[in-house]
Amino acid sequence: MNTARRRGEIIGWVVSAVALVAGFVLILIGIATPVSVASFGWFAYQPLANAAFVPGSAGMAVAPVTAVGFTLFVVGLVGVAFLTGIRVGARRRA
Template sequence: MKTSATSIVAWAVAGVVIAVGVIMLAVGLATPVEFGWFAYQPLAGEVFTPGNGGVFVSRIAIVGWVILTIGLIAAAFLTGWHVARRRHQRTASESAS
């Protein structure tokens, strides 16, 4: 089976997108997230601390997740396309003989 240049380029692009997504996600998760606001504090002696349910994710991490998802969707599409193409070539050669 001959691999076309377009297929090689598509796999390379999907691989680069996945790598960039993983790198951005790692950088985003390693960056400490800060937030703050001004509000009325009813009890002066109380300090707000987020409970166990609070998860704060940086924008870099969110962008990393999005890019990684796009790359994985592209890789899944290319895998399905490759399998379908191989199956089509196999059935064409069987019907010709």
């Protein structure tokens, strides 16, 4: 394997690892922070809906930090899977 390809592979592994760790940390931060849902005012007004408003039953609210964390974590996992596939394919050719 030439040095430029090897260097690119190492950079890919580092970027994937950083994305995994950063995503995991953001997920933990997002889970630790409480999500507040407005249960009064304009958000409770549903003029055209046939459902009654019940505070707290709107479903699961996810903080934006948690969503970014999950996105980064998935990007890191895809990178690791891609690089693992390249490594396994290179071994089979040799």
